[in-house]
Amino acid sequence: MHYALCLMLFMVGLYGVLVKRNLIKIIISLIIMESAVNVFIVMVGYRKDGIAPIMNKAMEADAFVRSTVDPLPQALVLTAIVIGLGVTAMTVAIAMRLYERYGTYDIKEIRKLKG
Amino acid sequence: MQIIPLFVAIPLGAAFFIPMVGRKNPRLCDMLTNITTLALFLMALSVIGKEAAVYWMGGWIPRLGVPLGINLVLDGMSIFMLVTISLISLLVTVYAIQYMDRFTSKARFYSLFLLMVAGMNGVALTGDLFNLYVFLEIASIASYALVAFGCEHEELEASFKYLVLGSVASTLILFGIAITYAMTGSLNMAQISTIIGGDLKAIHLFAVALFISGFGLKAALVPFHAWLPDAHPSAPAPISAMLSGVLIKTIGIYAMARIILNVLGLTPLISYIIMVLGTISMVVGVLLCMGQDDIKRFLAYSSISQVGYVVLGIGLGTRLGIAAALFHLINHAVFKSLLFLNSGAVEYATGTRDLNKMGGLREKLPVTGATSLIGSMSIAGIPPFSGFWSKLFIILACVQAERFGFAAWAAGVSVLTLAAFMRLQRRAFFGEPREASAAVQKVPGSMKVSMVGLAILCVVMGLLWLPQAQQTFLIPAARVLQEGLDYASYVLGM
Amino acid sequence: MVDDVVRPKGMSPIVKTVSMWVKGFILVFGIYIVLYGHLTPGGGFGGGVIIAMAFVLMTLCCGKHEALKRMPLGVAGEMDSVGALMFLVIALLGLSAGLGGTFFTNYIAKADPGTPFKLLSGGTILLSNIAIALKVATSLFLVFTLLVMLRVMYKDER
Numbered sequence: 109m110h111y112a113l114c115l116m117l118f119m120v121g122l123y124g125v126l127v128k129r130n131l132i133k134i135i136i137s138l139i140i141m142e143s144a145v146n147v148f149i150v151m152v153g154y155r156k157d158g159i160a161p162i163m164n165k166a167m168e169a170d171a172f173v174r175s176t177v178d179p180l181p182q183a184l185v186l187t188a189i190v191i192g193l194g195v196t197a198m199t200v201a202i203a204m205r206l207y208e209r210y211g212t213y214d215i216k217e218i219r220k221l222k223g
Numbered sequence: 224m225q226i227i228p229l230f231v232a233i234p235l236g237a238a239f240f241i242p243m244v245g246r247k248n249p250r251l252c253d254m255l256t257n258i259t260t261l262a263l264f265l266m267a268l269s270v271i272g273k274e275a276a277v278y279w280m281g282g283w284i285p286r287l288g289v290p291l292g293i294n295l296v297l298d299g300m301s302i303f304m305l306v307t308i309s310l311i312s313l314l315v316t317v318y319a320i321q322y323m324d325r326f327t328s329k330a331r332f333y334s335l336f337l338l339m340v341a342g343m344n345g346v347a348l349t350g351d352l353f354n355l356y357v358f359l360e361i362a363s364i365a366s367y368a369l370v371a372f373g374c375e376h377e378e379l380e381a382s383f384k385y386l387v388l389g390s391v392a393s394t395l396i397l398f399g400i401a402i403t404y405a406m407t408g409s410l411n412m413a414q415i416s417t418i419i420g421g422d423l424k425a426i427h428l429f430a431v432a433l434f435i436s437g438f439g440l441k442a443a444l445v446p447f448h449a450w451l452p453d454a455h456p457s458a459p460a461p462i463s464a465m466l467s468g469v470l471i472k473t474i475g476i477y478a479m480a481r482i483i484l485n486v487l488g489l490t491p492l493i494s495y496i497i498m499v500l501g502t503i504s505m506v507v508g509v510l511l512c513m514g515q516d517d518i519k520r521f522l523a524y525s526s527i528s529q530v531g532y533v534v535l536g537i538g539l540g541t542r543l544g545i546a547a548a549l550f551h552l553i554n555h556a557v558f559k560s561l562l563f564l565n566s567g568a569v570e571y572a573t574g575t576r577d578l579n580k581m582g583g584l585r586e587k588l589p590v591t592g593a594t595s596l597i598g599s600m601s602i603a604g605i606p607p608f609s610g611f612w613s614k615l616f617i618i619l620a621c622v623q624a625e626r627f628g629f630a631a632w633a634a635g636v637s638v639l640t641l642a643a644f645m646r647l648q649r650r651a652f653f654g655e656p657r658e659a660s661a662a663v664q665k666v667p668g669s670m671k672v673s674m675v676g677l678a679i680l681c682v683v684m685g686l687l688w689l690p691q692a693q694q695t696f697l698i699p700a701a702r703v704l705q706e707g708l709d710y711a712s713y714v715l716g717m
Numbered sequence: 718m719v720d721d722v723v724r725p726k727g728m729s730p731i732v733k734t735v736s737m738w739v740k741g742f743i744l745v746f747g748i749y750i751v752l753y754g755h756l757t758p759g760g761g762f763g764g765g766v767i768i769a770m771a772f773v774l775m776t777l778c779c780g781k782h783e784a785l786k787r788m789p790l791g792v793a794g795e796m797d798s799v800g801a802l803m804f805l806v807i808a809l810l811g812l813s814a815g816l817g818g819t820f821f822t823n824y825i826a827k828a829d830p831g832t833p834f835k836l837l838s839g840g841t842i843l844l845s846n847i848a849i850a851l852k853v854a855t856s857l858f859l860v861f862t863l864l865v866m867l868r869v870m871y872k873d874e875r
Contacts, residue, residue, distance in 0.1 A: 125387060125391060131383070138387065138394075141391070145401065148398065149397075149404075152401055152404060152405040180410070181401075184353055187353075187357060188356075188397060195386070195390055195393075198364060198386065199386055199390075202367075202379055202382055202386065203383065205371075205379050206379050206380065209375075209376050209379060218380050218383075220376055220380060221377055221452075221453045221457070
């Protein structure tokens with residue numbers, strides 16, 4: 109049920125990439141798509157009534173492992189967020205240079221390459 | 224054994240070292256980069272024919288049969304990809320010494336180039352799904368920046384299109400990895416293949432669909448090919464050669480083959496889908512390339528067509544089919560890089576890429592003309608060049624598997640490719656000189672060296688099908704893919 | 718739209734004064750998150766972003782000249798490469814036979830495992846976190862400043 113919400117967010121992002129005409133809106137839709145997949149990965153690791161995967165001195169290792177949520181997807185999402193940040197920075201830099209050359213953000217005007 | 228992580232560590236270290244010391248001194252950057260790619264090539268040659276080795280990073284060896292860490296796997300298929308990548312990158316960096324003199328910051332170019340090589344080596348070596356995604360992203364992001372390197376109108380527009388489509392592909396791949404993790408609880412490729420055990424339920428087929436879409440987008444299969452005819456022509460010529468020659472094969476075809484054949488298992492349905500996609504790519508690629516006026520756009524469309532051949536062969540799943548497909552992969556890397564470097568030399572000499580303005584370049588540019596003729600004959604499939612043998616064996620493999628329809632399509636596309644490339648040769652190199660052929664600059668020495676080297680390889684590669692060469696190089700690679708789910712036995716057994 | 722021609726006016730004096738006081742705390746908080754990365758959430762990535770944000774705050778409230786006075790572009794570029802190379806050297810040191818023999822091993826923790834929950838117990842995780850934070854912080858600062866400078870250059874050329 110929660111996974112369906114993630115899929116809907118992914119579809120919203122995909123719709124934005126396909127339909128929108130402004131470069132900046134395409135970039136924001138890309139970010140939404142990546143965020144949707146990140147949320148999906150974190151939700152995969154959820155365990156009912158689980159605690160956060162940070163141990164303190166009072167817990168024992170056995171009880172901790174039995175009650176914590178899965179920490180592996182959280183580490184994966186950390187990396188995926190940073191990769192998304194890198195791609196976003198590059199896209200924004202290219203979009204700014206495109207504005208410098210073409211004078212507009214509309215992708216229907218930026219169409220010198222045909223065929 | 225200890226050499227395995229060096230394949231990734233050496234280009235990564237050089238990529239960060241070169242901007243520190245080479246910002247003011249382009250010749251130093253040239254030297255350092257060429258030393259790095261030469262070292263990688265020698266290392267790749269030294270591991271040919273070795274036994275399969277598994278390297279657990281950080282010393283986290285599996286306990287009780289459960290993998291704990293990330294591993295790097297050096298089996299026949301990885302060795303094959305490493306040799307391809309390092310061979311083409313060595314020849315391209317030799318070419319780029321003098322081609323890139325026109326651009327301003329060579330240090331950044333070489334840094335991005337070495338990052339791309341490090342990413343591709345990582346994709347070829349890794350045995351862990353999420354590690355594959357990270358290295359794939361490193362290579363992709365470096366290539367987005369390299370396509371936009373000249374910062375002209377066309378390059379920025381092409382890079383933006385490539386970037387958006389490449390990001391969508393990476394997101395789809397990450398989604399597929401998340402679903403696979405949710406269903407199996409592990410990220411190690413070998414362990415996933417033992418848990419799934421070839422029994423694909425509906426949710427696994429959804430992950431397969433996501434993987435085919437994502438990796439198909441990276442490999443420019445039709446209908447996911449829309450970025451390639453814009454991105455490959457607009458990049459500088461050495462980058463076009465790298466992108467078309469190795470990048471779409473490593474992060475597209477190799478990753479798809481590894482995941483679908485070794486991890487998830489090739490069912491007849493998936494095999495049929497992959498073969499249909501390959502055939503459509505072949506046909507659409509060659510039909511669209513015949514009407515092009517821009518020499519690099521022509522070559523980009525023919526890349527789509529040849530990638531279709533490789534995917535058709537891999538989709539067959541038989542021993543001969545996969546071996547022929549891998550042979551075509553390395554052949555195409557060699558002659559497509561040669562053709563793109565030729566087009567770069569033509570652009571350097573005449574200043575244009577328009578085929579209608581060229582003609583009779585054979586007298587003015589003898590080395591370029593001769594190597595271009597060798598490359599075109601090779602891709603068109605004329606004996607005794609290498610392309611003939613690989614296309615012949617793909618068609619024979621289709622016939623052997625009793626898929627006569629696909630064999631007929633492959634043969635037909637081969638004839639059309641011959642026609643297209645003969646037309647290219649006639650318009651560009653033979654015939655009457657037109658406007659652009661008048662004032663022609665001389666092509667510098669380092670560019671000639673690369674082109675001649677690749678042309679010699681075109682002729683010599685045909686010898687790879689001889690039984691001795693086949694046993695050491697092609698057959699181990701094909702065996703890894705064909706054994707499919709047995710991949711897990713030697714990874715986890717070690 | 719901020720109509721900046723050559724030297725920006727910056728924001729109002731209240732914002733400037735409070736930012737001047739707060740930026741030191743932000744920097745220290747970022748360094749804390751980096752150093753305790755093996756015990757609490759955060760680590761190199763998150764801590765590096767927070768350290769970069771201290772410099773970005775300077776740019777936002779007082780203009781890029783103030784931030785560039787404290788961290789010039791050349792220094793940021795060099796530290797970027799140094800951070801990445803440090804990470805690679807720490808990983809490669811594991812290859813030498815005396816320290817464990819595999820790429821990326823945690824040789825400090827194998828030689829001398831500290832008591833759990835203390836700062837010095839993670840081994841090479843601490844050094845890797847510091848290298849990553851250096852790289853991430855300088856990279857983000859460079860990206861932000863170069864995007865800002867690109868916009869200003871375009872306006873000046875018009």
